[in-house]
Amino acid sequence: MTADNQMAPFIRKLERRDDLSEVEREALLGLSGRLRDIHAGQSIIGLAARVQVSSLLISGLCGRYSALVSGARQFTEIGVPGDFIDLHGFVMKRLDHGVHAFSDCRVLDVPHEQLKRLTERHPHLTRLLWLETVVDAAIHRQWLLALGRQNAPARLARLICELYVRLEAVDLARDRQMDLPLTQQELGEALGFSVVHANRTLQALRRRDLIVWRDQHVEILDWERLAQLAEFDPDYLRLHKERI
Amino acid sequence: MTADNQMAPFIRKLERRDDLSEVEREALLGLSGRLRDIHAGQSIIGLAARVQVSSLLISGLCGRYSALVSGARQFTEIGVPGDFIDLHGFVMKRLDHGVHAFSDCRVLDVPHEQLKRLTERHPHLTRLLWLETVVDAAIHRQWLLALGRQNAPARLARLICELYVRLEAVDLARDRQMDLPLTQQELGEALGFSVVHANRTLQALRRRDLIVWRDQHVEILDWERLAQLAEFDPDYLRLHKERI
């Protein structure tokens, strides 16, 4: 199974970060692997799996998580289409986390052998793939700042801002609206609070007329105030061009 | 200023992860840059700085942090000697975080131009440098799990376990003892709690006879129980060999 247009969102995102040569674009399009469909609620990548492939998310929303023995789960990042969700595994070889499908997802499993060949031949492209994982780390840091130092409404606001910008970058959000197929349970697991608290925090943002969140659909009513509450600055997503 | 033996801890750490060829080792030793000394309490890298160099920590302990406008600061990772503390900047170009010196630090500022040349010539070494940043991300994820889902004593226990393993890997800890030049204020900023709570949590671990922490020196009295309390598993630090 070749990648073809399945790769479009991924390539478009890379091109927002730095120009690709024709050769590089072809090298990316030359990546092939198994297409895999995962149902909502299922696991895309098991915890602590030893990996030989890395999965590119084609469609759907998923969450990277770590868990305690009690079963308590903490999402550490949300993956949107165009994300190479476990590129980390390419150099880690053993993943320290699992990936959960929030909605039905389609992924392209790219064998590490192909990625390795790519790194042997295309240094600039390698740096761009490297950048993908570094942006993941930057997202983790923003979440750490939120969990460690922001109150519940600000944390939620930050998550909404981040997801909106990232979804908009792959044409999956516009006009301050997006689909967000997360239950309040899952939302809590991303923000570090209980379901009950997730619910009440959501209501707090509603009461302030900042958002509407109904039926897996979110509308941001006042981006300015929401971003200010969250102290959100999208620079860390590195969606601007920069010669690397 | 050439790097020479200054690089020893860094190279040793890389070699715990995968073998280096003679050529690769020489390429690393060929890295040169300005040596810089920073006093305890000062900033090694300013927030949101645009960077042309990446700093390798030669000696001392430092902390990567993000901050809110209120001034509240959240450390997102602690850097130990041998860490390439802002290698992220090499591909990000603009850092989303600052780095604070906990103790007097010495760093080697390696120009990005040199790193770029290295990625053009040494794909395997590039993957190893890439791995450095991916391990940073793995550390962030563990901290997220801790902040989101673990209680205060477990969080502190986890930090101590992580630092012990990382310091031991560069011969700066042994016999369950290490120097940890962190104030309780800084400790709180790493764990996401107030100074007061940092103090009380520390006392809780002391009361349970798990650690002694006095005068910037920590002794772990019962590694087994401490690691169990933290649910600490060092796999994510990727200190074992793996062909990449």
Next chain:
DNA sequence: CGGAACGTTGAGATTCGTCAATCGGTGTGG
């Protein structure tokens, strides 16, 4: 001696988790 930095303690307020119940929508079998 005085001040500064760090650690420690107590008290009260706030945030947040847990438990348990309820509500509404949806799908299924009869």
Next chain:
DNA sequence: CCACACCGATTGACGAATCTCAACGTTCCG
């Protein structure tokens, strides 16, 4: 069509965890 089960969202009550404020102790240094 209706009864029922199930899932996710919502609510209330209560207790636990954590923060803030303020004071005090200790050590070090000029």
